[in-house]
Amino acid sequence: MTETHIEVRERTLASREPVFEVRDLTVSYSGVPALAGVSLDVYRRAITAFIGPSGCGKSTFIRCFNRMNDLIPSASVDGTILYHGQDLYARDVDPVAVRRLIGMVFQKPNPFPKSIFDNVAFGPRVLGMKDGLEERVEKALHDAALWDEVKDRLKEGALSLSGGQQQRLCIARALAVEPEVILMDEPASALDPISTTRIEDLMHELKREYTIVIVTHNMQQAARVADMTAFFSVEVGGDGRRTGVLVEYDETPKIFTTPADKRTEDYVTGRFG
Amino acid sequence: MRITLQEELDRLEAAVQEEGELVIRGLRGAVEALVTQDGGLADEVIAFDDEVDERYFAIEEGIQSLLARQTPVAVDLRLVLALLHVNLHLERMADYCVTVAKLVKLAPRVPEGNALEEGFREMGTRAEEMIRASLDSFASRDLEGAERLVEMDELIDRANRRVVGTVLSLGHDPSHQEWGLRMLLVSRSLERIGDHAVDIGERTAYLVTGEFREFTDASH
Amino acid sequence: MKEVVIELREGRPRGRVPGRLFLAYLLLSVAVGLVLLGWLLVDVVGRGFAWVDATLFFDPPSADPQLAGARPAILGTLYLMGLLVAFTVPIGVGTAIYLEEYARKDRWYNRLLEVNIQNLAAVPSIVYGILGLAFLVRGLGLGEVLLAGAFILGLLVLPTIVIAGREAIRAVPGSIRDGAYALGATQWQVVGRQVLPAAAPGIATGTILALSRAIGETAPLLMIGALTYVPFDPTILGEFTALPVQIYNWTRQPQEDFKLLAAGAIIVLLVLLLAMNAFAIWLRNRYQKRW
Numbered sequence: 001m002t003e004t005h006i007e008v009r010e011r012t013l014a015s016r017e018p019v020f021e022v023r024d025l026t027v028s029y030s031g032v033p034a035l036a037g038v039s040l041d042v043y044r045r046a047i048t049a050f051i052g053p054s055g056c057g058k059s060t061f062i063r064c065f066n067r068m069n070d071l072i073p074s075a076s077v078d079g080t081i082l083y084h085g086q087d088l089y090a091r092d093v094d095p096v097a098v099r100r101l102i103g104m105v106f107q108k109p110n111p112f113p114k115s116i117f118d119n120v121a122f123g124p125r126v127l128g129m130k131d132g133l134e135e136r137v138e139k140a141l142h143d144a145a146l147w148d149e150v151k152d153r154l155k156e157g158a159l160s161l162s163g164g165q166q167q168r169l170c171i172a173r174a175l176a177v178e179p180e181v182i183l184m185d186e187p188a189s190a191l192d193p194i195s196t197t198r199i200e201d202l203m204h205e206l207k208r209e210y211t212i213v214i215v216t217h218n219m220q221q222a223a224r225v226a227d228m229t230a231f232f233s234v235e236v237g238g239d240g241r242r243t244g245v246l247v248e249y250d251e252t253p254k255i256f257t258t259p260a261d262k263r264t265e266d267y268v269t270g271r272f273g
Numbered sequence: 274m275r276i277t278l279q280e281e282l283d284r285l286e287a288a289v290q291e292e293g294e295l296v297i298r299g300l301r302g303a304v305e306a307l308v309t310q311d312g313g314l315a316d317e318v319i320a321f322d323d324e325v326d327e328r329y330f331a332i333e334e335g336i337q338s339l340l341a342r343q344t345p346v347a348v349d350l351r352l353v354l355a356l357l358h359v360n361l362h363l364e365r366m367a368d369y370c371v372t373v374a375k376l377v378k379l380a381p382r383v384p385e386g387n388a389l390e391e392g393f394r395e396m397g398t399r400a401e402e403m404i405r406a407s408l409d410s411f412a413s414r415d416l417e418g419a420e421r422l423v424e425m426d427e428l429i430d431r432a433n434r435r436v437v438g439t440v441l442s443l444g445h446d447p448s449h450q451e452w453g454l455r456m457l458l459v460s461r462s463l464e465r466i467g468d469h470a471v472d473i474g475e476r477t478a479y480l481v482t483g484e485f486r487e488f489t490d491a492s493h
Numbered sequence: 494m495k496e497v498v499i500e501l502r503e504g505r506p507r508g509r510v511p512g513r514l515f516l517a518y519l520l521l522s523v524a525v526g527l528v529l530l531g532w533l534l535v536d537v538v539g540r541g542f543a544w545v546d547a548t549l550f551f552d553p554p555s556a557d558p559q560l561a562g563a564r565p566a567i568l569g570t571l572y573l574m575g576l577l578v579a580f581t582v583p584i585g586v587g588t589a590i591y592l593e594e595y596a597r598k599d600r601w602y603n604r605l606l607e608v609n610i611q612n613l614a615a616v617p618s619i620v621y622g623i624l625g626l627a628f629l630v631r632g633l634g635l636g637e638v639l640l641a642g643a644f645i646l647g648l649l650v651l652p653t654i655v656i657a658g659r660e661a662i663r664a665v666p667g668s669i670r671d672g673a674y675a676l677g678a679t680q681w682q683v684v685g686r687q688v689l690p691a692a693a694p695g696i697a698t699g700t701i702l703a704l705s706r707a708i709g710e711t712a713p714l715l716m717i718g719a720l721t722y723v724p725f726d727p728t729i730l731g732e733f734t735a736l737p738v739q740i741y742n743w744t745r746q747p748q749e750d751f752k753l754l755a756a757g758a759i760i761v762l763l764v765l766l767l768a769m770n771a772f773a774i775w776l777r778n779r780y781q782k783r784w
Contacts, residue, residue, distance in 0.1 A: 071674060073597060096677045104675035110668035113691055123676035126686065170672070177676060201276045223342040224277060256341040 016043040019181060019211045020065060025079035027060050027069065035060050035244040038079075040230055047203060047212045049222035049252070052232035053272065057244025058215045061232070062183050064088075065213065066102040067095045100127055103174035107186040109166035111158035111173075116150050119158045119169055123177040136176055144172035145202050164195025171202065175210075182206065184214040188221065200225050219268055222252065229255045231264045278343045282352060285335050286412070289356055292328040292363050293408040297401055299325065299370040300466065304397030306377050307459060308390045315374040325367040332360045351483060355476040359411065362469040362476075366404065369462040369469075376462075380455035389436055389456055396432045396463040399425060403470035411477045419474035423488045429467040436460040537763075541756025549757055553724040554739070558750035563758050566739035569639065569719075569727045570765075573735055574704055576643035581651050582700055588651075589658030589696075594684050614652035621649045622716025630717050637718030639733040645713045650703040657699020661692035694780035701773035705766050711737040736762050 018041035025038040035057030042048050042065075050058040060069070067088065069075040081088045088098060112119050120137045129136065137154075141147040146168040150161070158169055167187060174182055184203075188196040203212055203225050216222050222229050230249040234242050248255065248264045259265045266272045299321050306314035336357050339345070345353055403425050410418030437460065440453040475488055552562025588610075596603040625645035635641045665688050673683040719738045727733035734742075736758060743755035 066675065068671070068675060071671075073599075096679060099675055099677040106668060106671060106675075108668060110666070110672040112669060112672065112687060122673070122678075122686070126673075126676065126678040126682045173672075173676065197274050201274060204276050220344060223344075252342060253338040257337055 016046065018042060019044045019084065021080075021082040021085075023080045023082075025061070025064065025077070025081060027057065027064060028076050028078070029072070030074040031076075032241065033243050035232075038246045040246060040249045042211065042213060043228060044211050045207055045209070046227040047207050047214065047225050048228045048230065049226035050213070050215045050230050050232060051217070051219045051222045051267075052244070052247075053234060053267070054217065055242060055244070056232040056234050058232050059185055060244070062185055062213060062215045065181070065183055066099050066104055068099075068104065070095055096127075100177050101179050102181040102183060103177065103179035104183045104185065105167070105170050105174055105187050108190050109163060109170050111161070111166050111169050113157070113159060115155045116158050116161070116169065117154040120172050120176050123173060127177055129177070137172075140172040140176040143175050143206070144168045145198070145205075146172055162195075164191050164198060167191060167195070167199060168202070171199075179210070181211045181213065184212065186215055186217060189217065196221070223256050226252045228252060231255065231259075231261075231267060233263050233267070275343075278339075278345065278349065281335070281339050281343065282345075282349065285332060285339065285356055286352070288328065288332050288335070289359055289363070290408060290412060292325060292332065292360065293404060295321075295325050295328065296363050296367050296370070297404055299367050300397065300401055300404070303370040303373040303377075304393060304463075306374055307393055307397075310377065312378050315377040318374040319371050322367050322371045325364060329360060329364040332356070336360070348480075351480050355411075355480045358476050359473050362472050366466045366469050369466050372462045373459050376455045376459050380452050389439055389460075392432055392436045392439065393459070393463070396429055396436070396460065399429045399432065400463050400466045400470070403429070403467050407470040407473035407477070411473060411480070414477065414481050416478055416481050419477040420488060422471045422474040426467045426471050429464055433460050433464040534763075537756050537759050540753050541758070541760050544754050544757030545760055549754070549761065553726075554722060555724075558746075558748055558754055561743075561751070561754060563736065563739050563761070565723045565726055566734050566736045566758070567761070569723075569733045570708060570736040572639055572727060572729065572733075573643050573646060574708065576640065576729070577647050577650070577704060577707055578700065580643060580647040581654050581703070582696075585651050585654030585700075586658045586696055588655045589662055590684060590689070592655075593659055593662040594680070594688065610652050610655050614656060618649055618710050619712040619716065621645050622713030624648070625713060625717045636730075637720075637732060638730050639727050640729050641717050642714050642719060642733060642735070645717060646707045646710060649710060649713065650707045653703040653706065654696075654700055657703065658692070658696050661695025661699060662688060664695060665691045694776060697780075698773045698777045701769055701776070705769045705773075708766060708769070709737055709762065711735075711741055714738055715741075 020042040022041070023039050025035070026033050027035045038061060050061060052058050060075075063069045064077055064081060065088070069077060077089060083098075083102070087093070112122060114122070117137055120140050121133055124130070124133060124136055138147065138151075141150060146165060149165060150156075150169075158166065161169060167190075171182075171187075188199045191199065200221065203214070206212060207227075214222070214226070228249065229252045231247045232244050233247045235245050236242055248259060248261045250260070254260075255264060256268055259268065299318055302314055302318040302321065305311065306318060336353055339353060343349075403422055406418060406425065407422055409415070410422075437457065440457055440460075443449045443453055471488060475486060478484070478486055478488070548560065548562045550562065550567065551564055552560060553564055554566075555561045592603070592607065592610075596606075598604070622645065625641055625648075629635050629641045629644055630637055669687055669691065670683055673687045678686070714735055715738060718732075719734050720732055722742070723732060723734040740755045740758045740762070743751045743758065746752070
């Protein structure tokens with residue numbers, strides 16, 4: 001007997017273990033908080049989406065998970081992010097090791113000006129995974145649903161691919177180092193609708209093996225792909241300062257049918273602002 | 274493409290078909306209880322309705338969730354809306370089965386046997402056929418199959434009229450009057466089940482053609 | 494409702510005359526530059542073409558214009574260029590990488606460094622000559638040798654190379670760096686494997702253009718003692734001369750023929766310059782990344 005929708009969801013609930021535990025996270029630029037007091041858990045092999053209006057800090061937030069905010073000198077992070085129980089920001093943690101396990105795909109496809117093969121092989125090469133390089137590259141391209149389109153032209157330049165293909169190449173590049181988590185910062189916002197659908201279908205496939213976190217300004221996309229959705233908004237303080245806060249975090253169907261917070265409802269119904 | 278949407282649509286449709294199977298079981302139980310005047314079986318049928326209701330709410334919630342998240346359009350949207358209505362029709366059918374079961378319990382026992390046994394067995398069989406036909410033609414998007422439900426409904430309607438005639442002919446015997454009234458309601462319930470099956474057929478037509486259309490007008 | 498008049502043919506001419514005048518002025522500007530340049534070239538080539546022969550290339554200078562050649566000068570110039578590249582490219586590119594990739598922009602000493610480099614690029618070349626004379630030739634005791642000349646010219650073009658290097662490195666989009674970092678690369682790997690290879694064509698172009706400036710510098714070389722009469726082939730630690738110096742020398746001679754010989758040497762210098770610039774442009778067109 002096939003399961004109803006409720007039963008499927010309950011089963012996913014039971015298998016959830018948190019990959020990330022965020023507790024009271026605050027990110028500041030030059031001392032000014034851009035995002036404050038965020039706490040949530042990210043679950044394994046699920047797609048978690050961060051949505052919200054621009055300026056709410058969702059991109060800043062996602063970059064905390066792979067310590068990319070380290071590259072911005074004026075950024076400082078307070079609070080904790082535990083990755084499988086370990087503090088990501090502990091003193092002895094090596095950002096390189098973090099980024100091997102937690103990969104990232106960016107909004108605008110950013111393939112390197114090298115061949116398709118060298119793009120995908122770059123990660124393994126810099127991390128010292130020298131053996132079985134060709135198999136690694138092939139598997140990554142398969143998993144990113146790009147192999148069939150490029151298998152005969154691996155030596156060609158990556159910039160000769162279309163936008164949607166380039167983005168899948170960037171996904172393959174991230175997969176090649178065998179991460180556990182894939183972070184995606186607005187992965188389809190620069191793509192046409194058909195490419196977007198392909199990326200969304202790809203995410204659906206990938207979540208069987210990987211934990212995925214995405215930031216999207218397109219809430220319909222979050223509704224379509226995400227299992228859990230976190231809604232962020234901007235709070236304006238007495239001094240006019242704008243700080244991002246987490247308003248609501250729940251299973252996606254709940255956010256889009258019966259959200260608990262009025263701010264969430266205003267946003268998803270489009271009556272925001 | 275749109276794997277998630279397709280999977281969810283398939284799951285919902287399968288759930289609805291399952292619900293249909295449950296309704297058929299309930300119908301059989303109700304008719305059996307009716308012709309054998311079995312109060313215990315009637316109780317089972319009444320309790321069984323809870324299972325159908327559970328399915329009904331789950332499917333409704335699933336449809337709500339799907340509409341909110343997947344924004345289906347065109348044929349996908351028609352399918353979801355059709356499923357919404359079919360879900361409702363099935364639940365109503367199950368409720369009529371409960372009505373029959375309750376009437377079995379309420380009606381006084383008639384020791385000389387059930388004069389309407391043949392009629393009710395026939396109506397029960399017809400109704401079951403119609404439910405199956407409506408769900409099958411929905412599953413295979415068979416427009417002609419759906420339209421044939423109208424003829425099948427004619428048969429139930431005729432059987433209903435025969436029952437009415439028989440009850441009226443028994444009417445002079447006061448001990449049979451209460452029983453007769455109850456049986457009229459039973460017959461009406463079975464006939465309504467047939468009507469709901471036709472409604473399901475109309476939803477199939479809507480799904481296939483995109484038009485809202487009554488198969489027959491209500492004048493007869 | 495107001496009626497809309499549709500008139501597609503040309504309307505009043507009021508806007509057209511200023512436009513045409515402006516265009517005329519632009520064309521005149523271009524013409525002036527071209528005509529002057531053209532006149533110079535024609536003059537030089539006219540005078541010196543006959544004197545561009547094997548003697549010019551292969552023979553040492555002599556008191557007799559018929560026998561005189563510019564071989565030591567040509568060799569000197571070539572050696573200078575070679576040493577220049579070896580000296581300035583590592584240092585210049587290294588500085589550019591430091592400033593762009595490693596230095597924190599808000600630190601005062603880095604800002605000071607930046608300002609300095611901009612200023613150095615504008616310093617007149619003779620100042621470098623004096624500098625070289627004081628510190629290298631006399632202070633360090635190098636003497637009036639080719640190496641010193643190479644150092645001085647190197648200092649002269651170093652700011653240009655740093656600036657060109659920085660432009661090339663800056664042109665590499667941040668998204669490339671982000672992508673590399675996100676894969677787990679260290680800063681060294683990002684710079685060495687992504688930024689530098691992508692910036693290489695720009696750096697090469699900048700270097701060649703810097704060289705083509707240095708090739709013609711006369712004043713600093715004179716300051717540190719590039720001799721005007723060098724009949725022997727130059728060595729790195731020996732006395733030397735260079736093509737511009739040789740040209741200068743010949744134009745000072747009384748004989749008319751020496752002036753023509755100078756014109757011939759000028760042609761050689763110009764051809765060399767042209768070739769270098771053409772190469773730089775070809776490099777840029779061929780390898781420039783379109784971001």
